[in-house]
Amino acid sequence: MLQRYIDHFGAWAVVGTILLTVTFLIAPIIVSILMSFDARSYLGRFPPTEFSFHWYARFFSDSYYLTGLKTSLIIAVIAASVSTCAGVCAAIVLDRYDFPGKQALETIFLSPLVIPAVVVGFSLLLFFALLGVFQGYPRLLAGHIIITFPYAVRTTLAGLTGIRRNLTEAAMTLGANERQAFWDVTFPLARTGMVAGAVFAFAFSMDDVAVSLFLTSPQTYTLPVAMVSMMRTNFDLTIAAASVILMLFTIGLIIILDVIVGLERVIGGGVYRS
């Protein structure tokens, strides 16, 4: 009898925790979305009394934000492309071949996941100073490639691990050489993982602050960095509008991803099962 009460209590506790978590995840975002449409020209109390687009108009007429957005997009596209290509190559090597030091290499490839971004940013700043590189683009690009690369390796590796090796062997008995077997079988099956890696890389690059903060120059800064500095100097709801815009890019990408390959498959590691 008591056991049953404890079970009931446990079940309710789980439901409660989930509800609480969801509330804290969603509520702040809803607040900032609503506030970004606030018609008042000052930072008023929640909820807004009237709605308008004037904070968005302000965002798109402010060259400071626009420069940040442009830089963010350029950096994100290049960083995601580079780390996806490199990550795919690394993942293939890690999955298909056995060699001494393979474990160590895998750990090194995935290490930016566990090293705090602040440490990566600061180390890169010192490193580039040593090399005499002070321009914003190369520094930001390097930083973003480093932090996005592990995601590309991770998701591609997950995709490749799910592909049984006898599929390649089947292709080979049917007349395909190793290269053809890779393009006909391995690549199409691992593509989901690769696309997922690219999307994650893009998303992480877009919203990174910690690494970028160290590597920006006065002329070259990303949108999140612009938002941080505006928050200190000139706090108004343009930042809310900027957040919504930043969010739209990520959500848009996820929707595209879902349409192309199916979200469940990507989150599930991009693993095909027959």
Added chain:
Amino acid sequence: MSVVQLKNVTKRFGSFTAVSEATFSLNKGEILSLLGPSGCGKTTTLRMIAGFEEPSEGDVLIADINMRNKRPYERNVGLLFQDYALFPHLSVNQNVAYGLKRRNYDRGQIDHRVGEMLDLVKLDGFEQRRPSQLSGGQQQRVALARALATNPEVVLLDEPLSALDAKLRQELRIELKQILSAVGASTIIVTHDQEEAMSLGDRLVVMSEGRIVQQGPPTEIYKNPRTKFVAEFIGRSNWLRGVLGPADRNNLCSFEVAEGLTLLVPKPEFDASTYEVCIRPERIRVGNANSTDGATNVNQLSGTVQNVAHLGADIHIVMELASGYRFTISEQFIGQSMDEYQGSLECTFFPSDCIVVAADS
């Protein structure tokens, strides 16, 4: 004419010898079963024929051409994988067409051949399905169609029915045999299932610990296993160890197992220090010597029934002899009452039903 020939093929992985001096050949249109327990080297042998492994020593010949250093795609071998290995991102049609495409058949030929193969395995109408939308049996038929499509010199089947449940296995066994003989495919089947090996194969090659221990037609191997391993692996058996006496003029020897238990057995064609005798349960008949139509030289045993199990078509009776030996007897169920097998029981078997092998010592 032999399609595949293995000449003294040995394969070592480091210090472990997986296959040792295997020699056998596959004739055109023949189905050969490579039978043995897991780890006996049969799969390694298959992989050497397919070209995934290179022999450490010896040669593999396909259509009289030495396959040394030939990659899998340079051989014309059809391989049916244990888990089918269908391409999950391709339709049934594309799966079957893959080999034809890679072997540079033209569009028209491919369409024609794919239709033909799907017809053969009775899967027309399933062309656009993905493998994940098919049942296990259907997947296997697609894999078979894919392996046969390019008209391979030899078809290799790796444990073809092991992934299916027992009932389906029986059905597909018959179907598989029909399909293989319809296309006249020269086939090697690797299996650890003796029923599968015997029912599918025209000839058996039995392997144990990397060596071929016996090869021949299934009936021949069942009747005359050369070693205890083969006799035990193929079919059920009762074993007796004893002392072999000299042969009489009918070429029969006495075989003394224990005090009061002496059998007549055929004279073996080999010499050994100790012998063992195997009697198949189904060769033993319940009843006394009078029921054998006056035949002479009949072995007769009596004992008490320990256990009777009615398994449907067969009845298994375990009988204990006065000397303590236990015998399993298999009788056909033809409507008799189980009460017949109670208390003390007599049974008979002919000397010719006794298989004499050298004891493993």
